Structures are given as structure tokens and as C-alpha cells.
Amino acid sequence: MVVDSPSEMASVPFVVRGRVFEGVSHTPYGGAARGQAALDLNELVWPGNVPAPLFDVPTAEIIDLLGEVGDWVRLDPDGVMAQALESLVEVSGAARPLEERSYADLWRYFSRDLSRFQLEQELGGLDVLDSWRSIEVPGAAASSFVRAFPARMVHVLAGNAPGVAAISIVRSALVKGASLLKMASNDMFTAPALLRAVSAVAPGHPLERSFSAVYWRGGDDAVESVLMRPQFFDKLVVWGGAQAVQGAARYVCPGLDLVSFDPKTSISLIGKEAFADGADLRKIAAAAATDATIHNQDACTASRFQFVEGAVADVDRFCALLVGELGVERHKAAARSEPVPADLRDEIDALRQLDPYYRVWGATDGTGMVVRSEEPVSFYPTGRVVNVVAVSEPKSVFEFIDASTQTVGIYPDRLRAELRDQLCSVGVQRVTGLGHAADTIIGLPHDGFYPLSRMVRWGKDES
Amino acid sequence: MLAADQTDLPLLQLAAARERFAELRPQIRVLDQRAKDVGVSDIGKLDDLVPTLFAHTAYKSYPKSFVDKGQWDRLTLWFSTVSAAPMDGVDLDGVADVDDWITRLEAAGHFLFSSSGTSGKASFIDQNQGDIDRIADLLTRIWGWPSPPPRDNSRPLFSLTPSAGPARLVYAFQAQAKYTGRPGAIYTLTDEPIRMAELNRIMRLQQALASGRATPDQVAEFEAGIADRAGDMRENYRRIARALDAHRREPLVFHGSWPQVWSLLEVCRELGIAEGGFHPDSIYLGSGGTKGLTLPGDYQEQVARFFAGARRYRGYGMSETSTHSPVCADGRFHVPPWLTLFILDETGESVRYLPSGPVTGRAAYWDPVWDGHWGGTISGDWITADYGRCSCGRPGPTVADSIRRAKDVIGVDDDKISCAGAIEAYVRGAITTSVDRV
Numbered sequence: 072m073v074v075d076s077p078s079e080m081a082s083v084p085f086v087v088r089g090r091v092f093e094g095v096s097h098t099p100y101g102g103a104a105r106g107q108a109a110l111d112l113n114e115l116v117w118p119g120n121v122p123a124p125l126f127d128v129p130t131a132e133i134i135d136l137l138g139e140v141g142d143w144v145r146l147d148p149d150g151v152m153a154q155a156l157e158s159l160v161e162v163s164g165a166a167r168p169l170e171e172r173s174y175a176d177l178w179r180y181f182s183r184d185l186s187r188f189q190l191e192q193e194l195g196g197l198d199v200l201d202s203w204r205s206i207e208v209p210g211a212a213a214s215s216f217v218r219a220f221p222a223r224m225v226h227v228l229a230g231n232a233p234g235v236a237a238i239s240i241v242r243s244a245l246v247k248g249a250s251l252l253k254m255a256s257n258d259m260f261t262a263p264a265l266l267r268a269v270s271a272v273a274p275g276h277p278l279e280r281s282f283s284a285v286y287w288r289g290g291d292d293a294v295e296s297v298l299m300r301p302q303f304f305d306k307l308v309v310w311g312g313a314q315a316v317q318g319a320a321r322y323v324c325p326g327l328d329l330v331s332f333d334p335k336t337s338i339s340l341i342g343k344e345a346f347a348d349g350a351d352l353r354k355i356a357a358a359a360a361t362d363a364t365i366h367n368q369d370a371c372t373a374s375r376f377q378f379v380e381g382a383v384a385d386v387d388r389f390c391a392l393l394v395g396e397l398g399v400e401r402h403k404a405a406a407r408s409e410p411v412p413a414d415l416r417d418e419i420d421a422l423r424q425l426d427p428y429y430r431v432w433g434a435t436d437g438t439g440m441v442v443r444s445e446e447p448v449s450f451y452p453t454g455r456v457v458n459v460v461a462v463s464e465p466k467s468v469f470e471f472i473d474a475s476t477q478t479v480g481i482y483p484d485r486l487r488a489e490l491r492d493q494l495c496s497v498g499v500q501r502v503t504g505l506g507h508a509a510d511t512i513i514g515l516p517h518d519g520f521y522p523l524s525r526m527v528r529w530g531k532d533e534s
Numbered sequence: 535m536l537a538a539d540q541t542d543l544p545l546l547q548l549a550a551a552r553e554r555f556a557e558l559r560p561q562i563r564v565l566d567q568r569a570k571d572v573g574v575s576d577i578g579k580l581d582d583l584v585p586t587l588f589a590h591t592a593y594k595s596y597p598k599s600f601v602d603k604g605q606w607d608r609l610t611l612w613f614s615t616v617s618a619a620p621m622d623g624v625d626l627d628g629v630a631d632v633d634d635w636i637t638r639l640e641a642a643g644h645f646l647f648s649s650s651g652t653s654g655k656a657s658f659i660d661q662n663q664g665d666i667d668r669i670a671d672l673l674t675r676i677w678g679w680p681s682p683p684p685r686d687n688s689r690p691l692f693s694l695t696p697s698a699g700p701a702r703l704v705y706a707f708q709a710q711a712k713y714t715g716r717p718g719a720i721y722t723l724t725d726e727p728i729r730m731a732e733l734n735r736i737m738r739l740q741q742a743l744a745s746g747r748a749t750p751d752q753v754a755e756f757e758a759g760i761a762d763r764a765g766d767m768r769e770n771y772r773r774i775a776r777a778l779d780a781h782r783r784e785p786l787v788f789h790g791s792w793p794q795v796w797s798l799l800e801v802c803r804e805l806g807i808a809e810g811g812f813h814p815d816s817i818y819l820g821s822g823g824t825k826g827l828t829l830p831g832d833y834q835e836q837v838a839r840f841f842a843g844a845r846r847y848r849g850y851g852m853s854e855t856s857t858h859s860p861v862c863a864d865g866r867f868h869v870p871p872w873l874t875l876f877i878l879d880e881t882g883e884s885v886r887y888l889p890s891g892p893v894t895g896r897a898a899y900w901d902p903v904w905d906g907h908w909g910g911t912i913s914g915d916w917i918t919a920d921y922g923r924c925s926c927g928r929p930g931p932t933v934a935d936s937i938r939r940a941k942d943v944i945g946v947d948d949d950k951i952s953c954a955g956a957i958e959a960y961v962r963g964a965i966t967t968s969v970d971r972v
């Protein structure tokens with residue numbers, strides 16, 4: 072079935088089960104391609120009545136192939152990755168040095184060790200994918216058995232970090248899934264490039280036949296209401312944005328599960344030790360800035376609110392150092408972002424006038440701003456804006472934590488040890504040392520759950 | 535007055551802009567700050583005004599906690615930065631809620647008006663007595679254009695608003711009551727003033743919901759929905775319906791927002807009040823959107839059938855401008871000569887202009903009428919205007935009847951997804967109440 076789905080979008084290469092449609096927009100999105108071949112929905116689904124392509128392939132073989140994909144991505148013999156990077160920078164307006172560093176890291180997601188680690192941590196080993204795992208049930212005469220079966224998945228990708236595509240491909244492959252990757256408009260290049268790497272190292276292999284990467288406009292009923300049915304897919308894996316998650320949730324029904332990496336906010340918590348004699352406040356501010364600028368503050372792990380325990384004069388000293396550090400080029404940050412959005416600028420301009428209750432450092436030109444206040448500001452800090460909240464004790468932070476709080480980066484370690492139970496009890500999903508919010512470890516829980524165990528269909532044989 | 539030849543109008547507007555900028559910049563702190571930031575020291579040409587225009591969000595840029603925690607001194611400090619008059623002499627002693635705060639400001643000569651949208655924060659804009667008087671004068675000269683009702687207090691006046699409260703609709707009613715309405719034949723929906731505190735309570739509930747601190751009872755209350763208080767209003771609608779019936783042979787003036795007009799129409803039907811037969815000099819106006827209510831697709835036609843005989847009046851405006859733009863026989867909205875209309879691009883930074891022919895973009899206005907605050911506003915509207923002569927023969931600028939919300943237009947291709955997000959995403963059902971929905 073071929074559908075039309077109107078939108079304005081540049082021509083981008085799509086990959087459908089190993090076949091590359093390059094130079095031709097595979098949707099009618101945009102002027103030149105209007106009226107031409109549209110998304111062929113028949114090509115985008117895997118039949119439910121035959122096993123998924125990877126079902127019979129030993130997991131060890133998949134892990135090896137992924138490792139080879141990683142090598143190919145690292146060496147980029149055909150310049151495919153370089154071309155994707157170029158397009159990402161040109162078309163999506165991404166910051167070049169930042170995306171160069173992100174691309175240089177992409178191969179690491181495919182590492183054999185990391186694959187084994189994920190399967191060990193999340194599924195208790197490889198065996199349960201390749202065979203029935205025997206379970207001794209108390210009081211039962213005979214063993215029972217469980218096995219993880221491949222699922223057919225739609226992954227609604229986020230486009231704010233290229234790693235999202237790599238993580239999604241690896242996860243799907245490790246659980247032998249068949250996955251349709253629905254790209255975001257802010258990154259339509261990374262996923263197809265990685266699938267071309269798969270084709271290069273495993274032409275004709277079931278791994279190649281297990282993936283497609285295409286674009287349609289999120290929420291487009293002409294595509295989504297047709298595809299997102301239990302007849303065609305078992306799992307909807309969605310990376311937030313709120314709209315993306317809510318859009319996908321509309322299609323959830325018995326037989327079609329939602330696996331959601333929800334939209335999140337991250338914060339920092341800095342104890343009074345920062346101001347003690349001998350503490351290097353500049354270094355602490357640099358760590359705080361590192362956490363605030365992850366992917367130019369366009370990531371869920373990026374810190375937006377920083378609760379600092381201390382007298383206002385001390386906290387202001389921290390703010391002055393922090394604003395200087397925000398404009399520093401780092402591994403996961405360019406030296407500046409887009410200018411602060413106009414609506415935020417209005418709010419911040421107003422706060423400038425409210426001395427002594429508020430104080431503002433920095434400029435709206437994308438090099439970083441700090442707003443110091445007694446409690447969190449009512450806007451959502453973005454565009455390299457950090458709200459430093461001066462608190463008299465670290466526990467004040469609990470008033471402001473809720474289900475959307477993902478990472479809390481904490482200084483010093485003493486405070487992290489002290490508060491982690493309570494933080495995670497009330498909804499926080501992750502605590503780290505200050506400056507390490509970007510160092511996500513794959514294979515540990517993600518947004519509060521183990522993704523691989525949700526990306527399979529569990530079968531059992533009960534005796 | 536809308537037929538003024540526009541040849542020397544830009545010069546007059548420029549002179550006014552120069553004078554007002556020089557006068558108000560030292561008085562309004564945020565304007566001074568903005569002017570400094572963007573490097574505008576005087577107005578050499580009209581376009582120099584553009585970087586000094588405020589988005590409507592500037593008037594709700596105060597921290598929400600000032601209201602939630604009753605920090606009225608801080609809220610007053612904030613308000614003083616967007617207002618042209620000092621806040622000395624505002625007595626804040628014993629202020630209990632935001633309505634008290636508004637009353638105290640009024641006592642000190644600050645007649646603010648407020649609007650509240652879906653963001654959960656109300657905007658506050660300052661006007662002084664002179665503003666109120668001038669705007670009442672302008673409104674009653676324009677309203678009903680090209681043949682406004684006489685300003686001799688001779689007309690039965692129907693306004694489906696509360697008679698008091700800090701909202702532009704209410705000030706508009708009060709203007710018509712002053713000049714147009716006949717004492718003894720003035721009808722409003724209620725004399726119960728608009729209560730901002732009630733709206734704040736609903737917003738606080740939403741906040742509690744978002745942070746997970748609301749009890750199940752509170753959630754149920756929220757879901758039951760800020761329940762349409764139309765029920766409580768039923769008797770008031772009956773009273774107005776009967777009065778409308780009694781006055782239908784006289785030239786009357788009628789105004790209401792569409793949801794209220796629709797409610798009135800339903801009550802008229804219930805009471806068996808016949809359609810039509812209105813005096814030919816009667817004028818009615820249905821305004822605003824439908825506020826998320828589901829009205830029948832042909833609600834405007836049904837209302838027109840009810841008011842058969844009367845003339846329908848239409849205008850396009852926003853609460854931040856002193857005057858609305860009335861519609862001509864050719865269906866175009868005529869911008870009053872004292873307003874400078876700018877059409878801005880997607881970024882809101884560059885001006886789009888053609889001496890004649892359609893120009894599309896975000897509407898922004900500079901309005902010299904206000905004394906209480908800076909009259910430069912960027913609207914949320916996406917419009918097509920024409921600075922040339924209208925087909926009706928009068929000079930421009932005019933606005934086509936195709937006004938949309940800018941975010942619906944320029945948000946169209948923004949399908950970017952990022953994993954960052956705030957708690958608002960976790961709340962089912964959003965606040966859609968607004969002060970003019972009573």
C-alpha cells in the first residue's frame with residue numbers, strides 16, 4: 072500500500088531491509104518529490120505468522136557482526152558516515168565539532184564486550200535468546216522453561232543525539248528483533264548510515280533484513296494509524312519528547328506495548344563542601360557546566376536546575392564561575408548554542424530587574440546564562456541557561472523532585488551516598504557524581520527499567 | 535476616521551513614536567533595559583521600534599511563586615518594572631489574595647487588566663485613569679463602524695460579561711455603559727466580579743497534580759473539570775433572554791463571546807423566545823474563539839438567524855492594543871490610523887513590507903495611546919495584511935479575514951524530538967479556562 076503524506080522535507084536516503092533509496096525521497100514530502108513514489112507501507116512490516124529473520128541466528132554470531140559493524144563505522148571505508156555527518160550539520164544545523172565528536176564515538180556502542188554486558192545485565196545471559204532456560208520451581212516435580220522471543224518493533228527515535236540511533240539498533244539486534252526506525256526531523260541521517268554499515272558487513276544476512284529506517288511526519292495518521300497495530304508490530308519503543316510519547320500512546324492496545332523513554336529533566340545538587348577551605352570552586356563549576364551543556368543542553372541528562380547549599384554571597388561566587396564555564400567547548404558541547412529563545416529572554420529580562428531576589432549572569436547569545444533564585448524559576452531552562460537555586464540544606468531539593476526527574480548529579484560523594492536512597496525512592500532514576508551526567512552506562516537500567524527485557528516477548532513452558 | 539488619507543500618516547506615527555519612546559523609556563525599566571540591550575537610543579524610523587516590542591509574555595514574566603506564596607511586595611516590584619508609573623503608595627498591608635492586590639493597585643491609580651491562557655500564569659498590564667478614559671472614547675467612536683451607535687446613552691446595552699473585573703472585555707463594557715447604554719436598560723451576565731484568585735486556585739491544583747502531590751479527591755475534582763459553571767449561570771441567562779425579547783423592537787447594542795452567545799441562544803430556545811424581528815439599527819457582536827467548546831459547525835449562522843433584522847458587527851483585535859480594527863463591507867479589517875502595524879518574519883526580528891499587495895507574517899503593533907505601559911506588542915497572530923488601498927476605497931493597512939495563531943503556522947514542520955522534557959508532559963488534561971469564560 073502506498074500513501075501520500077504531505078510535508079516539506081529535504082530528500083534523504085532511507086533504508087528498507089537492506090535496500091538503500093538514495094537521492095530519491097522515499098516519501099512525497101517536499102516539492103520535487105510530490106506525487107512520486109510514497110512510503111510503501113507493505114515493505115515496512117514483518118509478517119506475524121513467520122519467525123523474525125534473526126530468530127534462528129545464534130546470539131554470539133549477532134554480537135560478532137555488531138562488532139564488525141562497529142569497526143566499519145570507525146574506519147568508514149566508503150565515506151558513508153562522513154557523508155551522514157555532513158548532511159546532519161548542513162541540513163539539521165547541528166554544531167559541527169560537537170557532532171564530529173559524537174560520530175567519532177558511535178562505533179563504541181557496537182562493541183562485543185558491551186553487547187555481552189547488556190545481555191548479562193538485562194536478560195541474565197545469552198542463553199535465554201538461543202534456547203529454553205530451565206527454571207526450578209519450588210515444590211514442582213519437573214523444571215519449567217522460559218525463552219525470550221523476538222518482537223517486531225517500531226522505534227520512534229529522538230534526534231538530539233546520534234547515539235540514540237546506535238543504541239536502538241544494537242538493542243534490537245541483541246534481542247533478535249525486527250525494527251522499523253522512525254527518524255526524527257532533527258536527525259534523518261545517522262540511522263540510515265548505520266544500517267548501510269550493517270549491509271556492508273553482512274550483505275544478505277538476516278541482520279540486514281531486520282531493519283528499516285524511514286521518515287514520516289510524527290503524528291501523520293496516514294502512516295501511523297495503518298502501521299501501529301498489533302497485526303504488524305508488538306512493541307512501540309518511543310524516545311520522548313512529550314508529543315512523541317503522547318502521539319504513540321494513542322495506538323497502544325492489547326498486543327501492542329509501549330516502551331517509553333519519557334521526556335526528562337535533570338538537576339544537580341552541590342553541598343556546602345564546595346565552599347570549604349581547600350575546595351576548588353572553579354573545578355566544581357566546570358563539572359556543573361559539563362553536566363549542564365550535554366548536547367548543548369538538548370539532552371534529558373543535561374542539568375537545568377542546580378541546587379547549591381550555601382549563603383547567597385557564596386552561591387553567587389559559584390554562579391560567576393559557572394557562567395564562565397558554560398561557554399567552554401567540551402567533549403559533549405560546542406562552545407555556544409543557539410541564542411536563548413525569545414520567550415525565555417523575556418522572562419529572564421524581567422528577573423534581571425528583581426535584585427536581590429534574583430540575579431542574572433551571562434548573555435542571551437548562546438554562550439550561557441545563569442539565573443540565581445531562592446526557588447526554581449517557573450520556566451524550563453534551555454539554550455544553555457542554568458537556574459542556580461540557593462538552598463540552606465540539600466534536603467530542600469525534595470520539594471522539587473517528581474516523576475520527570477531523571478539524573479541528579481551530586482557533589483560531594485558523601486552527599487550522594489547520604490541521599491541516594493531517598494532520591495530514588497521518590498522518583499529519581501539516576502544519581503551520579505557531579506560532572507558525570509553524560510557518562511551513561513548501557514546495560515544498567517534506563518529511565519527506571521531494563522529495556523531489553525521489555526523488547527522481547529517472553530515465552531514459557533510450564534510443566 | 536478610518537478614511538484618513540495615509541500619505542502623511544507614517545510621519546505622524548513616527549513623530550508620536552519618537553515622543554513616546556523618549557518619554558516612556560526612562561519610566562519603564564524593562565523598556566530601558568531592552569533598548570540598552572539592542573542598542574536603540576532613539577527612533578529614527580518606524581522600523582527602529584521593532585526590537586523594542588514586547589511579546590505578550592513580558593507581562594507575565596514574574597515568578598509564579600510570587601502569587602502562590604503571596605509575596606505581594608515582590609509582585610509589586612516586578613509590576614513596577616513593566617509599568618510606567620511608580621508603585622509608591624500602594625498599600626500592601628493585609629493583602630490576602632491576588633484580587634486584593636489588584637484592588638490595592640486600583641486604589642493607587644493603577645487599573646490593571648489581566649488575561650490568562652493555558653500557560654498557568656496570568657498577565658498583568660498597567661493602565662492609568664487617562665488610559666481608561668481615552669480608550670473608552672476611542673472604543674465608542676469605532677464600535678459599530680461605519681455607523682456606530684450615537685454616544686447619547688440611548689441604547690439598551692447587552693454585554694455577556696461580568697460588570698466588573700480586571701479584563702479588557704469588562705473595560706469595553708464599561709466604556710459602552712458610559713457612552714452608549716441607557717440607564718435602566720443595561721444588562722450584564724453577572725455583577726459578580728471576575729476573581730483571579732479562583733483561577734489561581736485551579737492552576738495551583740494543576741501544579742499539585744503535576745508534582746504528584748495532589749490527593750485522588752483533588753484529581754477527581756480536576757477531571758470533573760473546573761466544571762462548566764454554565765449551570766450556575768442559567769438563571770442569569772434567562773434574565774437576559776427575557777430582556778432581549780422585551781427590547782427587540784428598539785435599536786440595541788449586544789456583545790458577547792461566542793460560547794456565551796451560544797448559551798444565551800439555547801436558553802432563548804428553551805424559553806420559546808422567537809427568532810428575528812430585531813430593529814434594523816441594532817448591532818450585535820460575537821467575539822473570540824470557542825475556547826475548546828464544541829459548538830455546532832454553523833453556530834454563527836444559527837446566531838445570525840436569531841438576530842435577524844439586526845446588523846452583525848465584526849472586528850479584529852487583541853487585548854494589548856487600545857483599539858480593534860473594524861471590518862468593512864468587503865470583509866477586510868481596517869487598522870485604525872493611530873496604530874502602527876508591523877508584519878514580522880518567523881523570527882520576529884525582520885519587518886515584511888510592501889506598499890501594496892498581500893504581506894504575510896506575525897502581527898505586531900505599536901500603539902501610542904497608552905500612558906501606563908509601553909505600547910509595543912508582538913502578537914501571537916499570523917496574518918495577511920495589505921498596506922495599499924482597500925477594494926472598499928479606503929486607505930490601508932487592512933488585514934484579511936484569515937487570521938491564524940502563529941504557532942499553528944510556523945510550528946508546522948518542527949518535528950524535532952529531544953528526550954528532554956518537563957513534568958507538564960505527565961499531566962493528563964490541560965487547563966483551558968480563561969478569565970473571559972465565566
